[in-house]
Amino acid sequence: MNKFELKFSAMIENEAVLRVLVSSFLAPLGISDEEIMEVKTIVSEGVSNAIIHGLENDPNRMVEVRIELDDEELYIMIKDDGKGIEDLELALTPMFSTLKIEEHTGMGFTIMSTFSDEFDVKSAVNHGTEIHIRKYLHHYDNDIV
Ligand SMILES: Nc1ncnc2c1ncn2[C@@H]1O[C@H](COP(=O)(O)OP(=O)(O)OP(=O)(O)O)[C@@H](O)[C@H]1O
Numbered sequence: 001m002n003k004f005e006l007k008f009s010a011m012i013e014n015e016a017v018l019r020v021l022v023s024s025f026l027a028p029l030g031i032s033d034e035e036i037m038e039v040k041t042i043v044s045e046g047v048s049n050a051i052i053h054g055l056e057n058d059p060n061r062m063v064e065v066r067i068e069l070d071d072e073e074l075y076i077m078i079k080d081d082g083k084g085i086e087d088l089e090l091a092l093t094p095m096f097s098t099l100k101i102e103e104h105t106g107m108g109f110t111i112m113s114t115f116s117d118e119f120d121v122k123s124a125v126n127h128g129t130e131i132h133i134r135k136y137l138h139h140y141d142n143d144i145v
């Protein structure tokens with residue numbers, strides 16, 4: 001078992017830091033580049049949602065991320081205590097976005113759940129949002145660890 005718990009300011013620059021951290025965390029495991037890309041995408045979509053939507057880019061507020069690896073089972077939790085999601089079913093619908101700007105296609109949740117084996121979102125208005133993800137890593141070489 002290898003665990004990480006992180007708290008960082010809700011600044012979009014920190015998304016890049018998390019991507020590097022995830023790469024380093026997974027690099028020694030002997031999994032495919034494709035799976036590394038999938039995990040990086042899950043984390044970067046989840047973290048950017050927490051920063052942009054949940055905490056509205058307020059650098060005084062913190063995003064929390066937990067990453068746990070137990071053999072080939074990867075667990076990821078991303079949490080903010082921000083504004084929460086009013087209609088979760090709608091938010092999970094492909095191409096739904098509350099931000100009406102072109103760069104937000106409303107595909108973040110859809111991409112995250114596609115790349116995950118288990119995907120769960122809990123959210124309460126004015127309390128925040130938590131996403132829980134499980135992903136089973138393949139091509140995992142126990143000899144390397
Ligand atoms: N942590 C969060 N806190 C509050 N609202 C959220 C959070 N995460 C997602 N949402 C809501 O769910 C909607 C859908 O999220 P999703 O990631 O699928 O799309 P998006 O972020 O709008 O666009 P994209 O991810 O394609 O840039 C968001 O527009 C937002 O309203």
Ligand SMILES: [Mg+2]
Nearest residue numbers: 045049108109
């Ligand atoms: Mg998003």
